[in-house]
Amino acid sequence: MRSMAIVLLATCGLFGVAHAQSTPAASSAPKFITISNNAILSSRLMGLNVQSASGKSMGKIEDVVFEGGQIIGVVLSVGEVLGSGQRYVAVDPSAISIRYAEREDKWQATMNADLEQLKSAPEFRYEGKWKR
Numbered sequence: 001m002r003s004m005a006i007v008l009l010a011t012c013g014l015f016g017v018a019h020a021q022s023t024p025a026a027s028s029a030p031k032f033i034t035i036s037n038n039a040i041l042s043s044r045l046m047g048l049n050v051q052s053a054s055g056k057s058m059g060k061i062e063d064v065v066f067e068g069g070q071i072i073g074v075v076l077s078v079g080e081v082l083g084s085g086q087r088y089v090a091v092d093p094s095a096i097s098i099r100y101a102e103r104e105d106k107w108q109a110t111m112n113a114d115l116e117q118l119k120s121a122p123e124f125r126y127e128g129k130w131k132r
Helices: 002-020 115-120
Strands: 049-052 057-067 070-077 088-091 096-101 106-111
Touching: 057 088, 057 115
Parallel strands: 049 106
Antiparallel strands: 049 057, 057 070, 070 088, 096 106
């Protein structure tokens, strides 16, 4: 009986930790929205090549970062363009311009950066709770 109580308390403690790392609590009633034609779906971004304004490859979109229900960053995989092993950098979402090119029937992403800026950017690592 005593061990069951300990297991129950430990389980409750684990749920408390998980809740502390989640998004804000959901409202009591769902709020449904209509998505406009101008919206961008994250599923269309994963793996999208990012180019500089001059057309040089800067990397690929690896992840979209959310915090508090808001997009706060985009993780780029830049190892290939730098000639190194797998390396990731996180950038502010405003640093990347994403648009749908109707003539080519595809999504395009550009950013005003060069390879030297990518080389000196802080590395993002998939560690801890983000470990893959």
